[in-house]
Structure formats: C-alpha cells, structure tokens
Amino acid sequence: MAATGTDEAGVKLWPVAGRLIGLMRRRRGLLALSVVSGTLAALFSLSPYLATAAVLMAFFAPQVDWGFVALAGLAGLAGVVAEKALFGLSTYLSHRIAFATQRELRFELAQKLARVPLGFTDARSKGEIRNTLVDEIEVLEDGMAHLVPEVSAAVIAPLLTLGLMLAIDWRLSLLMIAPMLVGLWMMGRMMKDAEGPTRDYLEIQSRMATVAAEMADGIATVRAFNQDAQASRRAGAVFAEMRQMSDAWLDRAIIPGTAAQVLLTSHLMLLGSVGLVMAAAGWVDLAVFAAFLAVAYGFGDLFAAIQGISHRLFRQHELLERLDALRNVAELPPATGTPMIAKAAIRFDHVSFSYGPREVISDISFDLPAGRCLALVGPSGSGKSTVARLIGRFQDPAAGTIRIGGQDLCAIDPEALHRHLAYVFQDVFLFSGTVAENIALGRVGATQAEIEAAARVARAHDFITALPQGYDTVLGERGFGLSGGERQRISIARAILKDAPILILDEATAFADPENEALIQDAVADLARGRTVVVIAHRLHTIVHVDEILVLETGRIVERGSHAALLAAGGLFARMWQAQEATRSFRHATGAPPIPANPALEAAQ
Numbered sequence: 285m286a287a288t289g290t291d292e293a294g295v296k297l298w299p300v301a302g303r304l305i306g307l308m309r310r311r312r313g314l315l316a317l318s319v320v321s322g323t324l325a326a327l328f329s330l331s332p333y334l335a336t337a338a339v340l341m342a343f344f345a346p347q348v349d350w351g352f353v354a355l356a357g358l359a360g361l362a363g364v365v366a367e368k369a370l371f372g373l374s375t376y377l378s379h380r381i382a383f384a385t386q387r388e389l390r391f392e393l394a395q396k397l398a399r400v401p402l403g404f405t406d407a408r409s410k411g412e413i414r415n416t417l418v419d420e421i422e423v424l425e426d427g428m429a430h431l432v433p434e435v436s437a438a439v440i441a442p443l444l445t446l447g448l449m450l451a452i453d454w455r456l457s458l459l460m461i462a463p464m465l466v467g468l469w470m471m472g473r474m475m476k477d478a479e480g481p482t483r484d485y486l487e488i489q490s491r492m493a494t495v496a497a498e499m500a501d502g503i504a505t506v507r508a509f510n511q512d513a514q515a516s517r518r519a520g521a522v523f524a525e526m527r528q529m530s531d532a533w534l535d536r537a538i539i540p541g542t543a544a545q546v547l548l549t550s551h552l553m554l555l556g557s558v559g560l561v562m563a564a565a566g567w568v569d570l571a572v573f574a575a576f577l578a579v580a581y582g583f584g585d586l587f588a589a590i591q592g593i594s595h596r597l598f599r600q601h602e603l604l605e606r607l608d609a610l611r612n613v614a615e616l617p618p619a620t621g622t623p624m625i626a627k628a629a630i631r632f633d634h635v636s637f638s639y640g641p642r643e644v645i646s647d648i649s650f651d652l653p654a655g656r657c658l659a660l661v662g663p664s665g666s667g668k669s670t671v672a673r674l675i676g677r678f679q680d681p682a683a684g685t686i687r688i689g690g691q692d693l694c695a696i697d698p699e700a701l702h703r704h705l706a707y708v709f710q711d712v713f714l715f716s717g718t719v720a721e722n723i724a725l726g727r728v729g730a731t732q733a734e735i736e737a738a739a740r741v742a743r744a745h746d747f748i749t750a751l752p753q754g755y756d757t758v759l760g761e762r763g764f765g766l767s768g769g770e771r772q773r774i775s776i777a778r779a780i781l782k783d784a785p786i787l788i789l790d791e792a793t794a795f796a797d798p799e800n801e802a803l804i805q806d807a808v809a810d811l812a813r814g815r816t817v818v819v820i821a822h823r824l825h826t827i828v829h830v831d832e833i834l835v836l837e838t839g840r841i842v843e844r845g846s847h848a849a850l851l852a853a854g855g856l857f858a859r860m861w862q863a864q865e866a867t868r869s870f871r872h873a874t875g876a877p878p879i880p881a882n883p884a885l886e887a888a889q
C-alpha cells in the first residue's frame with residue numbers, strides 16, 4: 285500500500301487525493317456522510333467472507349453449532365444488502381458533490397477568462413481552453429465522484445481487516461499480503477515510468493482538441509482554399525502521434541503490468557499451498573487456515589480496487605496541474621481608484637506595448653478631447669487595432685500611461701471602463717441566441733421596446749422583421765444566416781443600446797453591396813453623434829473632416845494632423861491617399877459602384 289501513497293517519481297497520490305477533496309470542501313458535511321457510508325460499505329463488503337470464515341471455523345469445531353452456522357449465513361446476507369445500500373448512498377452523494385464542484389470550477393474558470401488580459405486568450409487556442417473547460421474538468425469530476433467510495437473500499441476496509449488478521453495469525457497474514465505488496469510496488473514503478481507519457485498524452489490530447497476546433501471553425505476557409513488534404517494531413521499527424529505514444533506505452537507496460545497482476549492475485553495460491561503445509565504440520569489451526577482462505581478471497585478484490593483508485597488519482601495529478609496553470613494565469617491588476625469617469629477624453633502619454641519580445645507600439649502620445657474624433661490610419665500591421673484595444677485595457681501598456689477623463693486607466697474600475705466604451709468591430713461575434721438577446725448584449729435588462737428602437741437607429745429593424753421569427757429568430761453559433769452587413773448593424777444596435785460616451789470604431793473594410801454599406805454608414809453617423817470617437821479608418825475619404833489623423837507605421841506615429849495638412853505634407857498619408865484615389869477613379873471610369881463617403885465621422889464633429 286505504501287507504493288500507492290508516494291511513488292518514487294514524486295507523484296504523490298495522497299496529496300492529489302487531498303487536493304481533490306479540497307476542491308469539494310464547500311460541501312464537507314455531505315462529503316463526511318459519503319466517507320462514512322463508503323467506509324461502512326467497504327466493511328460490509330467483507331461480510332460474506334467473514335461469514336464463510338465463521339461457518340468454516342464452526343464447521344471444524346469438535347461440536348458443530350448449526351444455529352450459529354445459520355446465523356452466520358444470515359449475517360453474511362444482511363451484510364451484502366447493507367454494503368450495496370451504503371455504497372449506493374456514498375456514490376450518490378459523491379456524484380452530487382462532484383457535479384456541483386464541476387459546475388463551480390467551470391464557472392470560476394469562465395470568470396477567470398474575463399479577468400485575464402485578452403492577449404492570453406489570443407495566444408492560447410480556443411480548442412485548448414475548451415479542452416480544459418469541458419473535457420478535462422469532466423475527467424476531474426470522475427475523479428472526485430469516485431474518490432471517496434473507492435478510497436474507502438480500497439484502503440480503509442483492507443487496513444482494518446489486516447489488523448484483525450494479524451491479531452489472529454501474523455504468519456498467515458504475511459503469506460496473504462506479501463505478494464500483493466510486491467505487486468503494488470511494481471505498480472508504483474509503472475506509474476513512475478508513466479509520469480512523462482501521461483503528461484505527453486494530455487498535451488497531445490489538448491492539441492487534438494485544437495486541431496478539431498480549427499477544422500470545425502475554419503472548414504469554410506479550408507475548403508475555399510482547397511486545403512482539405514493539407515488540413516487532414518495536419519490532423520492526421522496529431523492523431524498518428526497519439527497512436528504512436530499509446531502504442532509505445534502499451535509495449536512498455538504490458539510485461540510489468542501482467543507481472544503485477546499475477547502478483548496481486550497470487551496470494552490465494554501462496555496462502556493455499558504454504559498454509560496447507562503449515563496446517564498439515566500442525567503449525568496452524570485448520571479452522572483458522574480455512575477462515576484465512578475465505579477472507580483472502582475477498583481481500584483480493586479490495587486490493588484490485590487500490591489499483592483502480594491509484595490509476596485514477598495518477599491521471600488527476602496531471603489534470604490538476606493543467607487546471608492550476610489556467611487558474612494561476614496573472615490577471616489584469618485590479619483598479620484602485622474611483623469607479624467614475626468624469627469626462628470622455630482620452631490621452632496617451634508615451635505609450636509602448638509589446639507582444640512577447642516584439643514591440644508593436646512605440647512611444648505613442650495623443651490627446652483626444654471629449655466629443656472629438658480621432659482617426660488611426662496606416663498600413664496593415666502598423667498597430668491601429670492594438671491602440672484601440674489598449675484603450676479598452678485588453679492589455680496593459682509596457683510603458684507610458686493611458687488616461688480617460690484624466691484618470692490612469694489602471695485606476696479605473698474595469699466595469700466602469702467598459703460601461704463608458706462601446707466597440708464596433710469588423711469581426712462581429714454573434715452568440716447562439718435570439719436576435720433580441722444578441723442586441724441586448726449592449727445593455728443587460730433592456731426592454732423589447734429599447735431593443736427595437738436601437739435596431740431602428742442601426743437600420744437593422746427592417747431586415748430583422750423580415751427574418752422567420754423576427755427578433756426571436758435564433759442565430760447560429762457564429763451568427764450563421766446573417767450577411768456581413770447585417771452583422772455589422774446588429775453590432776451597431778448593441779452600441780446604440782449601450783449608449784457609452786466613447787466609441788471605438790473599426791471601419792468595415794469591404795461590403796460587396798453599396799446599399800448595405802450606405803445603411804451602415806448612416807447608422808454609424810447616428811451612433812457617433814455627440815460621442816468621443818476613435819476610428820480605425822481604412823478608406824481615407826471617410827475621415828476627411830475628423831479632428832486629427834494619426835498615421836502609424838510599424839507602431840510609431842509617423843505623421844499627424846488634419847486631412848488637408850497631411851495631404852500638403854506629401855508624406856505617407858498623401859501617398860496612401862493618392863493610391864486610394866487612383867482606385868476610386870478607376871472604379872468610376874469602369875462604372876463600378878462608387879464607394880460612398882462616410883457621413884458618420886462628419887456627423888461626429
């Protein structure tokens with residue numbers, strides 16, 4: 285048994301059990317009840333063997349007491365009934381506790397994900413997070429649910445029985461447990477060997493989840509680029525890796541595993557043969573020997589249960605480590621200041637930011653008074669979105685300070701901050717729910733009338749009412765069924781409903797249908813009016829009248845000023861403008877629909 289307590293690899297199973305129990309500590313009353321009923325069940329499980337032993341001892345006595353024999357038989361039977369009932373109760377309770385704990389863990393992790401910098405979820409694949417949140421916590425639940433009844437069965441009852449047996453005859457007791465102890469020691473060695481492979485196994489399993497999620501999420505892109513074969517090859521490589529490591533583990537485990545199994549079940553043979561010789565020689569009482577044989581028979585089952593629990597606990601060890609890794613991710617430091625924002629003015633003071641070792645924002649400063657509009661322009665990858673995300677404190681800057689209403693962003697309560705900000709991103713996330721629920725994301729508790737009013741301003745009401753169930757139409761996992769333009773308008777409706785004083789707008793790059801685009805721009809115009817606006821602009825003619833334009837290149841502000849001033853300066857902005865104007869003239873010359881100007885930002889003045 286010692287081998288299961290601490291194997292030499294340093295995987296200490298008792299602390300793992302302790303941690304699992306720790307996870308369930310909130311329900312310690314029920315847990316105690318489960319332990320008591322599990323222990324009693326384990327003790328009662330020995331009753332048929334003890335009853336048989338008693339019958340055999342009575343049978344070998346000089347005078348057979350048939351009344352006692354009948355009583356022992358009945359007691360054995362009653363013990364079996366009690367065992368099943370108590371085991372059922374223990375399992376029922378431990379499952380209830382485990383389900384509740386599982387829910388708490390998932391909830392805790394979901395909340396945690398809301399508090400970590402968004403960069404964390406960017407960097408880790410969605411599949412990996414989903415794997416921990418869904419699959420790995422499911423396995424932990426299994427560990428928690430089976431821990432108490434199985435530990436009771438595997439440890440407490442054998443220990444008590446062993447004590448009793450030792451008191452009756454230590455030599456026969458030794459014969460009974462010696463091969464088992466060697467078998468358990470071998471199992472411990474195997475677990476030591478399995479530590480690395482188990483970690484690899486879980487890591488590959490996590491990668492498989494990532495690949496599966498990518499295949500499901502990116503299926504359209506994969507097909508569009510005719511990359512089915514390539515994607516299948518990538519997935520196939522991970523599946524093959526999993527198979528290879530499972531095969532290798534099987535090859536390594538089969539011989540010691542079989543030997544351990546033989547040892548764990550050979551106690552009956554050893555006790556039977558050596559004990560018989562001892563009984564024949566008169567060294568032990570025949571009745572005691574017969575009783576030991578009966579108990580040893582049941583003892584084997586109990587030791588087999590130790591194997592089960594050790595295996596389960598061993599797996600939980602790795603899962604707990606992975607869970608801890610997620611639970612211990614550093615959160616954005618909590619705000620220390622007041623939850624109020626006085627004015628919707630934004631100021632960047634020498635702000636820099638890096639993704640890992642790579643600096644993507646370098647020494648950026650600007651001042652955006654409340655109610656004004658700032659445009660961020662620049663080549664792809666120049667850092668426009670990163671600046672916008674820093675305003676929402678998706679990440680904290682590595683250097684410099686960002687202030688809203690004169691307060692350091694880090695001193696503003698995150699909830700207050702997000703109440704003051706509305707984002708309209710290009711990539712609109714629609715969750716599985718009705719259209720109304722998706723719009724109501726902008727303000728919890730919004731009434732149907734408010735939702736509809738927002739949808740009208742967002743020029744979304746007409747297409748929504750044309751949907752099969754109108755506002756009650758359920759949208760798919762990623763808003764399946766709505767066009768890009770329609771998604772944008774849902775997103776604008778959300779922002780209108782939110783009515784935040786600061787608007788961060790990532791201007792949609794392209795919509796095939798100019799009518800749709802005109803609608804969006806009208807909606808944005810209404811949304812932007814009277815707010816402080818930061819717009820990531822891709823089409824330069826849409827920001828002709830904004831208060832200030834920042835031109836970014838590789839994370840630095842290379843030019844700044846009004847549209848006219850930047851054109852006159854003849855720098856990067858002027859070159860970008862000329863390139864876009866050339867495209868617009870070409871579209872005009874070829875009769876392609878004109879790209880409408882963006883009245884939104886003019887209206888925001």
Ligand SMILES: Nc1ncnc2c1ncn2[C@@H]1O[C@H](COP(=O)(O)OP(=O)(O)OP(=O)(O)O)[C@@H](O)[C@H]1O
Pocket residue numbers: 403406407639644662663664665666667668669670671
């Ligand atoms: N999660 C991330 N991890 C590492 N690097 C990132 C991450 N997100 C963005 N970057 C890098 O940061 C730089 C700035 O990206 P950002 O998205 O801010 O540029 P952008 O100007 O908005 O580009 P675009 O116009 O193409 O949207 C880019 O070089 C990009 O590769």
